Amino acid sequence: MSDLVETADRLSRRRARMLPVLALFLLTQQAAFINRPVVADLVHARPVDQVRFGSWAVLTLVLLAALATGGFWFRGRELRALLNDEQTTAHRRDAMSVGFVVSALTGVVLYVLASIEPLGAHLAINLIVALGLAAALIRFGALERRAHKLG
Amino acid sequence: MAELANRVREAREARGLTQAELAALVEVSRKTINTVENAVFVPSTVIALKLARALGEPVERLFSLREGS
Numbered sequence: 001m002s003d004l005v006e007t008a009d010r011l012s013r014r015r016a017r018m019l020p021v022l023a024l025f026l027l028t029q030q031a032a033f034i035n036r037p038v039v040a041d042l043v044h045a046r047p048v049d050q051v052r053f054g055s056w057a058v059l060t061l062v063l064l065a066a067l068a069t070g071g072f073w074f075r076g077r078e079l080r081a082l083l084n085d086e087q088t089t090a091h092r093r094d095a096m097s098v099g100f101v102v103s104a105l106t107g108v109v110l111y112v113l114a115s116i117e118p119l120g121a122h123l124a125i126n127l128i129v130a131l132g133l134a135a136a137l138i139r140f141g142a143l144e145r146r147a148h149k150l151g
Numbered sequence: 152m153a154e155l156a157n158r159v160r161e162a163r164e165a166r167g168l169t170q171a172e173l174a175a176l177v178e179v180s181r182k183t184i185n186t187v188e189n190a191v192f193v194p195s196t197v198i199a200l201k202l203a204r205a206l207g208e209p210v211e212r213l214f215s216l217r218e219g220s
Contacts, residue, residue, distance in 0.1 A: 005180065006171060086183060087179070090192070
């Protein structure tokens with residue numbers, strides 16, 4: 001069991017480092033949506049636009065799943081339990097609260113902006129989802145890193 | 152407002168256990184033991200009782216309320 005605790009500790013530190021980095025990667029992908037026209041008909045769109053749309057959706061779903069479940073899906077049950085113990089789930093709840101607030105605030109800002117300059121639904125949804133998810137991932141990583149550093 | 156004080160570190164060290172060893176006994180991560188000892192994380196009743204059992208002490212000797220100023 002001690003070995004399992006050490007392994008969980010190592011993986012947990014790795015997760016705390018990786019999730020905020022992936023959040024920043026998700027945010028940098030937003031530039032591709034802001035600087036390009038909205039794809040109205042994805043079926044008949046250019047392959048490059050289909051890939052852009054698909055990669056964003058896949059990355060978002062994977063990151064959301066990693067945040068919601070703790071990741072490491074192919075590891076053993078005992079190890080995953082340690083990686084998602086009481087404190088980690090408390091950090092996750094906190095992070096998701098932050099993500100929800102950021103998503104809602106983004107929605108309000110976009111609502112106001114849309115009355116000044118028309119916005120496409122794709123871009124608005126992109127921003128609401130990406131900013132909320134990125135905020136939650138960064139918050140989770142920060143809380144986990146702080147907890148590891150205390151020792 | 153009252154704060155939760157604990158003497159988990161003291162009890163653990165008295166038993167000659169490392170944080171990882173205690174974590175294994177309680178089935179939580181080392182990080183959880185670490186933050187409980189540093190009074191950053193307030194554990195649930197279940198974890199508090201598991202800690203008390205692992206350290207062989209009554210839970211009320213491990214955890215107490217400290218009145219804030």
